[in-house]
Amino acid sequence: MSETRSPDSKRRSERSRRAILDAALELVGELGYPRLTIEAIAGRAGVGKQTIYRWWPSKAAVLLDAFIALGEEAAAGEHEIPNTGDLEADLKFVLRATVDELNSPEYELxxxxxxxxxxINAELGAEFVAKLLEPQLQLYVKRLLAAQDAGQVAEHIDPRVALELIVAPLAHRWLLRTLPLTHEYADTVVEYALRGLSPR
Incomplete structure (x- = not known):
């Protein structure tokens, strides 16, 4: 007599969750954030609205989790800034990759x-920083500390402040959209920053 197995609810839930996250990313690209709705996400994902509200309180929360998942997939296995012994080359490599990511429609929207x-939503903003930005920034801290140990960065430099000299210009130019964000610009930012960080 064959054994009847009930559907795996965990697997079904994960499929629904993945479909919801994918739908949120697709729709924000197609409709823009102001026109994105829970109803639209549910329809695209093939789930009921209550399924979404059971896991997330708002469309912003859905999009945040979708964006975090997108970042994790893009960085699969890459959880360190390279340390080849050449700080300038390593930072240029990472900032060029960041430029490519910021210019990618999949990421940008x-x-x-x-x-x-x-x-306008302080709670979401804090979650965005804690879950996505700060873990990435700590990779710069770790690499700059290694550079200090190697004598490539002055001992008195605070790595948490120093990294802002490197990443903030890219974020500023990306947000304003007044000038192109290019590999050449990223290289220049690294060169200028390291002049100030290097031991005298």
């Missing part, structure tokens, strides 16, 4: 939506 929402 949800990132801009979350950045804007985070300005």
């Amino acid at each position: 949800p990132a801009r939506a979350l950045a804007a929402e985070g300005v």
